[in-house]
Amino acid sequence: MRAGLIIIGILLLGAGIWITLGHGSYRETNTLVQVGSAKVTASHDKALPSWAGVAGIVVGGLLTLGGLLKR
Template identity: 60%
Template sequence: MRAGLVIVGIVLLVAGIWVTLGKGTYRQTDTVAQLGPARIEATHEKAVPQWLGIAGIVVGGLLAIGGFAKKG
């Protein structure tokens, strides 16, 4: 169980740092115009919000620390 917490925490931590540095993007496709069955679409690259990266760092750090902490 602890190893799982540590692994998930480290993955979230790394992903949060990646997003915070501005490297995380996703694609969004919008319909610009449509005339009958013909459609014009545009695909945009958008950045993942920075607050998600910060939340990933915080949650990942807490999970990693919780996994490393010894139960006394």
């Protein structure tokens, strides 16, 4: 249990730092026009919000400390 908390905490810390530095993104595809079976789509890359990175850092830090300090 203790090792699991530490590992998950470190992974969340790394992911949070990655997102906060601006490297996290996802792709969104929108249908612009659809006529019958033919359609025109557009794909956009969007950045993940910085609050998600900060939340990952905070939660990851708490889990890591909890795993290290637990007796």
